[in-house]
Amino acid sequence: MSELLRIERLSKSFGRHRVLRDFDLGIESGRVYGLLGRNGEGKTTLARILMGVIPADAGGIYYRGRKIAFRDSAYKREFGYIPEDPFFYEEMTVQGSMDFNARFYPRWDRKRAAADLERFALDSKARIRTFSRGMKLKLELAMALAASPEFLILDDPTSGLDVPTRRDFLRDIIRELAASGTTILFATHLVHELERIVERLLILHGGRLVLDEDFDKVKAQTRMNLEDIFVSFVSKD
Amino acid sequence: MFGALFIKEWKQKALTFFFGLGILVLFLLTHLALPGKKDLLEWLTYALLLLFFPFIALILGSSGFESEFRNGAWTYLFSRPVNRAVIWLAKYASLLSMLAALWLVFLAMWSVFPRFSELAGARVLLGFSIESGFPVWSLIQSVFLLTVSFSLAVLHEKPFNILFLSLITGLGLTVAVWLALNSRVGGNLALTAPGQAVATFLVSQILIALAFARASILTLMKSDFSQVLKKTLSFLQWAVPLVVLALAGTAAWAVLVPGPGERYLFSVGSSGGEPYYITERGVFKYSATKSRVQWLAKSKQINFFLGSVSGGKIAYTTLDIRSKADVAEELWVANSDGTGRKRVLGRGGPGERAARRDAHG
Numbered sequence: 001m002s003e004l005l006r007i008e009r010l011s012k013s014f015g016r017h018r019v020l021r022d023f024d025l026g027i028e029s030g031r032v033y034g035l036l037g038r039n040g041e042g043k044t045t046l047a048r049i050l051m052g053v054i055p056a057d058a059g060g061i062y063y064r065g066r067k068i069a070f071r072d073s074a075y076k077r078e079f080g081y082i083p084e085d086p087f088f089y090e091e092m093t094v095q096g097s098m099d100f101n102a103r104f105y106p107r108w109d110r111k112r113a114a115a116d117l118e119r120f121a122l123d124s125k126a127r128i129r130t131f132s133r134g135m136k137l138k139l140e141l142a143m144a145l146a147a148s149p150e151f152l153i154l155d156d157p158t159s160g161l162d163v164p165t166r167r168d169f170l171r172d173i174i175r176e177l178a179a180s181g182t183t184i185l186f187a188t189h190l191v192h193e194l195e196r197i198v199e200r201l202l203i204l205h206g207g208r209l210v211l212d213e214d215f216d217k218v219k220a221q222t223r224m225n226l227e228d229i230f231v232s233f234v235s236k237d
Numbered sequence: 238m239f240g241a242l243f244i245k246e247w248k249q250k251a252l253t254f255f256f257g258l259g260i261l262v263l264f265l266l267t268h269l270a271l272p273g274k275k276d277l278l279e280w281l282t283y284a285l286l287l288l289f290f291p292f293i294a295l296i297l298g299s300s301g302f303e304s305e306f307r308n309g310a311w312t313y314l315f316s317r318p319v320n321r322a323v324i325w326l327a328k329y330a331s332l333l334s335m336l337a338a339l340w341l342v343f344l345a346m347w348s349v350f351p352r353f354s355e356l357a358g359a360r361v362l363l364g365f366s367i368e369s370g371f372p373v374w375s376l377i378q379s380v381f382l383l384t385v386s387f388s389l390a391v392l393h394e395k396p397f398n399i400l401f402l403s404l405i406t407g408l409g410l411t412v413a414v415w416l417a418l419n420s421r422v423g424g425n426l427a428l429t430a431p432g433q434a435v436a437t438f439l440v441s442q443i444l445i446a447l448a449f450a451r452a453s454i455l456t457l458m459k460s461d462f463s464q465v466l467k468k469t470l471s472f473l474q475w476a477v478p479l480v481v482l483a484l485a486g487t488a489a490w491a492v493l494v495p496g497p498g499e500r501y502l503f504s505v506g507s508s509g510g511e512p513y514y515i516t517e518r519g520v521f522k523y524s525a526t527k528s529r530v531q532w533l534a535k536s537k538q539i540n541f542f543l544g545s546v547s548g549g550k551i552a553y554t555t556l557d558i559r560s561k562a563d564v565a566e567e568l569w570v571a572n573s574d575g576t577g578r579k580r581v582l583g584r585g586g587p588g589e590r591a592a593r594r595d596a597h598g
Contacts, residue, residue: 051316077317087313103241
């Protein structure tokens with residue numbers, strides 16, 4: 001498998017609080033990465049840096065071998081991002097928001113967008129401000145999928161979803177995406193969600209990766225479930 | 238992408254635009270309903286030019302990023318594949334087009350109703366004795382305030398605070414330049430060369446607006462919007478030197494770029510078959526044998542109605558301006574080739590000393 005994304009010595013601080021310190025990571029295409037970390041460990045920060053929402057203090061990000069600068073935007077056409085808290089222009093309708101997004105992504109799949117709206121039972125004429133958090137997450141998901149991303153970043157989105165959708169989301173959608181060759185980085189602190197889908201396990205602690213290994217291999221070596229593996233790594237100090 | 242952002246902004250600000258349009262329609266209806274109330278209509282026209290357009294510009298500009306601050310939509314917008322400079326430009330173009338549309342409505346009223354244009358065609362900018370056939374100053378001020386307020390809007394989530402800050406900053410800088418042009422610091426340009434003063438003032442507005450716009454774009458492109466203090470400091474780091482540069486550029490313009498061509502030309506006579514002239518820029522001689530104009534004495538504060546040439550000497554008067562209320566005349570004499578120039582009468586000269594002696598008995 002070819003390397004899709006490489007992160008080198010990435011650092012980010014908020015005031016005196018250093019969230020990421022010399023963070024290194026290589027991501028191969030077509031795999032599902034599970035990024036585990038406690039609250040405030042920097043999962044969202046990493047996702048936002050990758051999406052160009054906030055700048056890193058130091059370090060480099062390489063996508064398909066080419067260095068990405070903070071001002072670059074073209075690479076995002078191949079990136080999908082579902083944040084923990086869905087952000088929208090809430091006065092827009094669902095269809096208005098879809099049309100607005102379609103202008104940014106050359107590979108926008110209108111058929112898929114319409115199908116996913118139906119699948120998630122979202123009324124295309126409804127205004128987004130009338131939606132619950134779970135509905136907004138579904139809309140966010142439908143948008144990310146319609147953009148046909150090469151690389152999808154999921155920043156702990158499942159916590160606001162109802163159980164059937166969460167199952168549907170995890171079992172069907174992520175597997176379907178992974179099967180189609182989409183690379184997925186799933187950041188979460190909910191280990192049970194991750195256990196069903198993860199191929200490569202990443203554990204973030206103290207601003208660095210303390211584990212970067214195939215999940216099956218870790219499981220075989222430790223003979224523990226994911227929750228115990230996670231706890232054993234983040235409670236070492 | 239530019240188009241999508243441009244249209245989105247129009248949709249989001251439609252209410253403000255129609256509010257502005259409503260005010261203009263009300264104004265027109267008042268004109269039609271009260272044709273005899275000329276004083277009232279004149280005041281309303283000035284209110285429209287000096288208050289409505291600048292304030293609607295401030296309202297539009299200061300709410301430029303309101304929807305991005307609301308519900309954290311910055312994250313949504315920044316994670317899309319669109320350059321941040323394009324975001325800034327598309328939004329600004331959209332707001333500017335709204336202001337332009339309101340101005341077009343005003344222009345239409347101005348051209349359709351002759352009575353209306355009579356009222357609007359008056360001096361608008363205080364301090365300058367310029368009769369403008371069209372209320373261009375209001376237009377310039379509104380575009381300037383739109384630019385300043387929109388540039389500042391990247392910093393804070395509450396449009397009212399931005400509006401207030403823009404009013405202080407925008408008008409503060411405008412008044413500072415205006416005061417400079419009316420004082421010794423600016424060479425009393427507004428009094429001695431109004432045409433050049435107006436041009437210099439326009440240059441200052443353009444350069445200051447560009448400074449704010451540049452600082453705002455750089456903040457948007459390079460700053461961390463999740464850290465408010467850091468973002469504000471970044472803005473100041475770019476804005477302060479750029480505004481200083483804009484003011485320096487304005488001063489350089491006033492000193493280095495000549496004003497509009499001579500509007501007044503006064504012939505002071507001839508000597509040795511060569512005519513002598515006084516203009517706003519000083520004393521000139523035309524040499525027919527060499528077929529060229531010789532600049533004998535430079536002065537921006539010359540009184541071009543008073544001068545004479547005789548016996549190989551030229552005499553002319555200048556104004557020594559300390560303030561609007563304290564202006565003294567000076568008499569200067571020079572050889573006909575411009576050499577040996579000296580002041581023979583003026584402040585502290587024999588004339589003033591004699592006047593003081595008389596006053597003290």
